[in-house]
Amino acid sequence: xxxxxxxxxxxxxxxxxxxxxxxxxxxxxxxxxxxxxxxxxxxxxxxxxxxxxxxxxxxxxxxxxxxxxxxxxxxxxxxxxxxxxxxxxxxxxxxxxxxxxxxxxxxxxxxxx
Amino acid sequence: xxxxxxxxxxxxxxxxxxxxxxxxxxxxxxxxxxxxxxxxxxxxxxxxxxxxxxxxxxxxxxxxxxxxxxxxxxxxxxxxxxxxxxxxxxxxxxxxxxxxxxxxxxxxx
Numbered sequence: 573x574x575x576x577x578x579x580x581x582x583x584x585x586x587x588x589x590x591x592x593x594x595x596x597x598x599x600x601x602x603x604x605x606x607x608x609x610x611x612x613x614x615x616x617x618x619x620x621x622x623x624x625x626x627x628x629x630x631x632x633x634x635x636x637x638x639x640x641x642x643x644x645x646x647x648x649x650x651x652x653x654x655x656x657x658x659x660x661x662x663x664x665x666x667x668x669x670x671x672x673x674x675x676x677x678x679x680x681x682x683x684x685x
Numbered sequence: 686x687x688x689x690x691x692x693x694x695x696x697x698x699x700x701x702x703x704x705x706x707x708x709x710x711x712x713x714x715x716x717x718x719x720x721x722x723x724x725x726x727x728x729x730x731x732x733x734x735x736x737x738x739x740x741x742x743x744x745x746x747x748x749x750x751x752x753x754x755x756x757x758x759x760x761x762x763x764x765x766x767x768x769x770x771x772x773x774x775x776x777x778x779x780x781x782x783x784x785x786x787x788x789x790x791x792x793x794x
Contacts, residue, residue, distance in 0.1 A: 605781060617783065662728070676727040
């Protein structure tokens with residue numbers, strides 16, 4: 573079974589731009605969660621989608637948004653990029669029923685210049 | 686607010702040593718506690734603990750949960766250089782994981 577796939581692996585943007593990250597979950601997984609990892613704050617929860625609906629959201633500004641498609645693939649968008657948005661963005665998938673663990677992709681490393 | 690605290694934050698040992706990593710949690714709606722290992726990229730899943738007092742084991746790694754005292758430990762016996770990584774514990778609450786700061790484990794040959 574293929575794991576969680578995230579694209580692109582690396583991205584360099586400048587302040588003020590916007591970016592879209594993509595995540596394909598493990599086959600059969602209906603829940604996709606997004607996390608931001610930085611050296612200072614560690615791993616922080618952004619949001620979770622299940623069957624195209626956002627079920628939970630972390631404490632991030634409205635510039636961070638996401639969506640999920642009918643095939644469970646998910647995208648995350650960050651608008652008006654700031655230097656502090658430089659981070660590793662991780663996507664995780666699970667069955668969504670709270671029984672099984674979340675499995676992570678390799679992440680997208682976003683650098684803001 | 687849910688909180689997960691790991692200790693120590695950093696640990697350096699020699700190959701062959703046994704290590705114990707700690708994780709305490711304060712959460713309002715506990716469901717399960719998870720351990721992950723992170724090397725350079727994705728955190729990889731190690732254990733999921735839901736019941737108190739039942740040890741989960743995989744090779745040289747084992748973990749146990751104490752729901753009364755709100756903590757978990759991860760043990761690694763006969764450590765190898767390949768065990769060098771950041772070990773993360775997380776509470777799996779309502780559709781999200783709340784992570785601790787992680788323990789950076791370094792195994793010297």
